[in-house]
Amino acid sequence: MKYSHKLFQCGNRFNDMFCPRCGKADQVQETYCRQCGLYLPDFSKPIKRESPPEEHLKANTVLSVMTIIASFTLSFFLFLVLGFRSFTHPLIYVTAGILLAMGGWHIQTLIRTLMLKQQWKRRAPLNEIQSAPTGKLLDQANFTDAIPASVTEHTTRHLAKTTPTD
Numbered sequence: 578m579k580y581s582h583k584l585f586q587c588g589n590r591f592n593d594m595f596c597p598r599c600g601k602a603d604q605v606q607e608t609y610c611r612q613c614g615l616y617l618p619d620f621s622k623p624i625k626r627e628s629p630p631e632e633h634l635k636a637n638t639v640l641s642v643m644t645i646i647a648s649f650t651l652s653f654f655l656f657l658v659l660g661f662r663s664f665t666h667p668l669i670y671v672t673a674g675i676l677l678a679m680g681g682w683h684i685q686t687l688i689r690t691l692m693l694k695q696q697w698k699r700r701a702p703l704n705e706i707q708s709a710p711t712g713k714l715l716d717q718a719n720f721t722d723a724i725p726a727s728v729t730e731h732t733t734r735h736l737a738k739t740t741p742t743d
C-alpha cells in the first residue's frame with residue numbers, strides 16, 4: 578500500500594501520519610516507524626543548513642594540529658621536568674603516555690583529513706563545470722540530416738500544403 582507524499586508534508590502534528598515506506602498509520606513525527614523502523618522527520622520544521630564539507634575539513638585540520646602540538650608539548654614537558662627522577666610518580670608516566678597516544682591518534686586523524694581534502698579538491702572542479710560539455714556536444718552534433726524541431730515551422734509547412742492558394 579502506497580500513500581502519497583502529501584499526507585507526510587502537510588505539517589499536521591497529529592497522529593494521522595503514515596509511514597511513507599510501509600504505510601503504517603498512527604505515527605508520531607521525529608520518531609521511528611513502529612513497524613519498519615524508518616525515521617520520520619518533522620517536515621513542518623525548517624531543514625537545518627549543513628555547512629559545506631570544506632569547512633568541516635578545515636576545522637578538523639586545525640583541531641588535529643592543535644591537539645597534536647598540545648599533547649606532545651605536554652608529554653615532553655612531563656618527561657623532561659618531572660620524569661626519570663627518584664621521586665617520579667608512576668602516574669606521571671601514565672599521563673605522559675596517554676598524551677603521546679592522543680597525539681599519535683590525532684596525527685592519523687590529520688593524515689586522513691588531509692587525504693579527504695585532496696579528494697575533495699579533485700572532485701570539486703567536476704562538481705562545478707557540469708554544464709560545460711554542452712558547447713563541445715554542439716560542435717560534434719551533425720545538423721545536416723536534422724529535422725527542424727520547431728512547432729511553428731512544422732505548422733507553417735503543413736498549412737502551406739493544405740490551405741488553398743486562391
Ligand SMILES: [Zn+2]
Nearest residue numbers: 596599610613
Ligand atoms: Zn514504516
